[in-house]
Structure formats: structure tokens, C-alpha cells
Amino acid sequence: MSMDQADYKIKIDSLGKEFESPRKNVIAIENVSLEIKQGEFVCIVGPSGCGKTTLLRILGGFEEKSTGTVSIIHKDSEKPLKSTVFQEDSIFPWMTVRKNIAYGLKIRKLPRKEIKKITDHYIEKIGLAKFAESYPHQLSGGMKQRVSIARAFAIDPEILLMDEPFSNLDEQNRFKLQKELLRIWEETNKTVVFITHSIDEAIFLSDRVFVMSSHPGTISASFLVDIPRPRTIEKVRQSERFQQLFGEIWGLLKSEVM
Numbered sequence: 340m341s342m343d344q345a346d347y348k349i350k351i352d353s354l355g356k357e358f359e360s361p362r363k364n365v366i367a368i369e370n371v372s373l374e375i376k377q378g379e380f381v382c383i384v385g386p387s388g389c390g391k392t393t394l395l396r397i398l399g400g401f402e403e404k405s406t407g408t409v410s411i412i413h414k415d416s417e418k419p420l421k422s423t424v425f426q427e428d429s430i431f432p433w434m435t436v437r438k439n440i441a442y443g444l445k446i447r448k449l450p451r452k453e454i455k456k457i458t459d460h461y462i463e464k465i466g467l468a469k470f471a472e473s474y475p476h477q478l479s480g481g482m483k484q485r486v487s488i489a490r491a492f493a494i495d496p497e498i499l500l501m502d503e504p505f506s507n508l509d510e511q512n513r514f515k516l517q518k519e520l521l522r523i524w525e526e527t528n529k530t531v532v533f534i535t536h537s538i539d540e541a542i543f544l545s546d547r548v549f550v551m552s553s554h555p556g557t558i559s560a561s562f563l564v565d566i567p568r569p570r571t572i573e574k575v576r577q578s579e580r581f582q583q584l585f586g587e588i589w590g591l592l593k594s595e596v597m
């Protein structure tokens with residue numbers, strides 16, 4: 340199939356990962372198959388240890404798979420295919436907010452003017468104009484995660500991989516960042532794969548939620564989140580569809596978590 344004909348952005352087929360260890364090998368994920376469309380926002384939820392991070396690390400190219408196939412359509416080879424945002428803030432402590440966001444663009448050797456334009460745009464988007472020349476140690480946890488997100492978007496990847504980026508934040512900061520993330524995503528048409536422990540967060544953010552189960556770590560179900568956008572946390576939580584999805588997803592996870 341030619342790239343233009345493919346109706347997926349990411350296609351995973353019978354993916355498996357076994358970690359070898361001297362005592363006992365661990366099967367982290369087994370027989371994972373899924374397709375993600377261009378521009379889709381998907382969340383993956385599942386109990387601790389079910390293999391979410393392993394799956395994301397394979398997608399990100401940080402880990403080798405053991406079995407199966409992963410196909411990702413890279414449309415514009417001039418631009419990076421993917422960028423990852425991790426749970427802990429991973430910005431450079433010795434660089435200012437501005438330099439952190441500009442870093443990936445400098446690596447790509449974009450013209451200086453262009454770098455400034457893009458960097459200013461994202462500094463504004465994440466509400467850190469007053470902190471552009473601050474260093475990470477002068478920022479709160481939420482502000483640092485904002486910088487990570489801005490940095491990931493600034494390099495303009497086709498796919499964003501996010502591994503529990505908000506799990507270390509308090510609830511109010513999490514709401515704020517979720518909203519900002521959706522706002523930026525809505526204007527960029529990027530494909531996002533987002534891992535979270537939180538069913539609320541998964542439903543609020545995504546077009547589709549994949550639920551993973553453990554032993555073996557595999558996809559046990561997927562749910563279409565047909566709640567209209569733009570969304571607000573208040574409206575989503577009050578909607579009947581939210582309650583219904585929450586009940587169904589929790590129903591699946593409950594037995595494992597308990």
C-alpha cells in the first residue's frame with residue numbers, strides 16, 4: 340500500500356516484548372494490535388505494570404520489540420516524526436525556558452528568525468511569557484511540564500508520545516495543563532498517544548481510549564469517546580456519556596486493580 344492510501348498513522352500488529360533477565364524473563368506485553376488514525380488523540384489506560392510504558396517506548400524507538408510489527412507513516416521527511424514527553428520533567432536545567440523550547444529547532448538548523456517566531460509562539464501559548472528568561476529551578480512543577488510540552492510541539496513532530504506527563508501535578512494544575520494541551524492539539528492536527536492512570540483524564544482528552552490488562556500485558560478493549568469538542572472538564576464530567584464510559588472502563592479495570 341502506498342503511504343497516501345494508508346488510513347492509519349500508526350499500525351501495531353501482534354506486538355510483543357520480553358525482557359530477558361538471568362533469573363526469569365518477563366513478558367511485558369503480548370499480542371498487542373491496534374491502529375491509530377492521523378490526527379487522532381488516543382489514551383492508553385491500564386493497571387500498574389501492564390506494559391503501557393513499554394509500548395510507548397517501543398513506539399518512541401527507545402526499546403526494541405521482540406515480536407510483531409509497528410508501522411508508522413512519516414509524511415514529511417523534512418520534519419521529525421515523533422517527540423516524547425515523559426512523566427518527570429526532562430528539560431535542561433542549565434537552559435532558560437526560551438532556550439529549552441528553541442533547542443530542538445537549533446538542532447534542526449532552522450533560521451534564527453524562524454526559531455524566534457516559533458519559540459515566542461509557544462512561550463505565549465503556555466503562558467510563560469514572563470518567565471522566558473527564567474531557569475527551570477525558578478519554576479514550579481506545572482510550569483516545567485508546560486515547557487516540556489511546548490518543546491515537544493515546537494519541533495513540529497507528526498506524532499506526540501506522552502507518558503503520564505501530568506501525574507506528578509496537583510489536580511488544579513492538571514486540569515489547566517489538560518486544557519492547554521487540548522487547545523494546542525486542536526490547532527495542530529497531530530497524532531497523540533497519551534498514557535495515563537486516570538480514567539477521567541483519558542476520557543476528557545481523547546478520541547479513543549484503549550484499555551490494557553496485565554498478565555499478559557495486552558489491549559483488552561477500546562472505547563470511542565464521542566463527546567463533542569471543544570471540551571471543558573465541567574461539561575464533560577456532567578455528561579451522561581462520560582458517566583457511562585467511566586463506568587464501563589472502571590468495570591474492566593476494577594477486577595485487576597482490586
Ligand SMILES: Nc1ncnc2c1ncn2[C@@H]1O[C@H](COP(=O)(O)OP(=O)(O)OP(=O)(O)O)[C@@H](O)[C@H]1O
Pocket residue numbers: 358359360365366367385386387388389390391392393394556
Ligand atoms: N528494562 C526492563 N527489564 C526488565 N523488566 C522490565 C523492564 N522494563 C519493564 N519491565 C517489566 O515489564 C512489565 C511492564 O512494565 P511497564 O513499565 O511497561 O508497565 P506500566 O504499565 O507502564 O507500569 P506503570 O503504570 O506502573 O508505570 C513490568 O512487569 C516490568 O517490571
